[in-house]
Amino acid sequence: MTLINDLFEIMENSGNESSLTATIKLHPGHIIYKGHFPGHPVTPGVIQVQIVQELLENQLKRKLNLIEMPDCKFLKVLNPAEVKQLTVSIEYAGKDDLLNVKAIGKNDSGIFFKLSAVYHK
Amino acid sequence: MIIPKEKIEDFIPQRPPFIMIDNLIEASAETFRSDFRILPGNIFLENDLLREFALIENIAQTSSAGLASSGLFFGKQKADGYLGGVSKLKLYELPKVNETIYTIVNLVARLENMFLLKGVNYCEDRKLMECEIKLVGI
Numbered sequence: 001m002t003l004i005n006d007l008f009e010i011m012e013n014s015g016n017e018s019s020l021t022a023t024i025k026l027h028p029g030h031i032i033y034k035g036h037f038p039g040h041p042v043t044p045g046v047i048q049v050q051i052v053q054e055l056l057e058n059q060l061k062r063k064l065n066l067i068e069m070p071d072c073k074f075l076k077v078l079n080p081a082e083v084k085q086l087t088v089s090i091e092y093a094g095k096d097d098l099l100n101v102k103a104i105g106k107n108d109s110g111i112f113f114k115l116s117a118v119y120h121k
Numbered sequence: 122m123i124i125p126k127e128k129i130e131d132f133i134p135q136r137p138p139f140i141m142i143d144n145l146i147e148a149s150a151e152t153f154r155s156d157f158r159i160l161p162g163n164i165f166l167e168n169d170l171l172r173e174f175a176l177i178e179n180i181a182q183t184s185s186a187g188l189a190s191s192g193l194f195f196g197k198q199k200a201d202g203y204l205g206g207v208s209k210l211k212l213y214e215l216p217k218v219n220e221t222i223y224t225i226v227n228l229v230a231r232l233e234n235m236f237l238l239k240g241v242n243y244c245e246d247r248k249l250m251e252c253e254i255k256l257v258g259i
């Protein structure tokens with residue numbers, strides 16, 4: 001299941017060789033919300049982690065494989081019907097074939113998630 | 122068998138296509154075990170491999186069902202709460218479609234309505250992933 005252009009779309013995107021900032025719009029009609037939860041859509045934490053990876057893959061134009069996620073916090077309930085736009089900021093630094101990543105997802109109301117992860121390039 | 126697949130929806134709030142657990146096999150005070158067969162229609166399949174997001178969700182749902190069935194979720198039969206965090210995650214291998222994964226979760230600590238649990242997914246004798254999760258009951 002690829003989420004980009006299906007569960008979410010990129011409204012704005014900017015970045016350089018060590019960071020990116022994307023403003024995304026979530027689609028509350030996506031099939032996963034039928035099960036999470038019926039009549040009460042909440043974007044699952046694991047889906048927020050997948051969004052980060054897809055944004056990074058989109059920027060780097062290559063597939064990444066998760067190796068480790070030392071920490072990830074979900075700080076606010078993300079309701080895609082209420083949260084129209086979310087800004088995801090990602091910093092990354094590569095060493096050999098590994099990519100160390102830190103990401104934050106937020107909007108005007110506050111921070112939804114923060115994570116640190118290591119991917120294989 | 123503590124909770125068979127047919128009854129699992131009585132103990133967790135998720136519904137298809139977001140259910141990532143079949144049977145809750147064991148639920149003692151501190152250890153929960155489940156199984157889950159990866160069917161071809163699973164939404165987290167990619168090139169016939171089940172992505173790590175399903176493995177994390179499987180640990181969270183095993184935790185919710187285990188806590189609910191053992192009355193630890195404030196005596197409520199159904200776990201209501203959310204995933205507050207995932208940490209110390211290490212991914213070793215992704216399982217394939219039609220394989221069955223087995224998951225063991227240990228309750229590490231509890232502070233009022235917050236639960237810290239450690240989960241490991243296996244397929245036969247291969248370790249797939251391990252992580253700690255924080256569940257917050259509401």
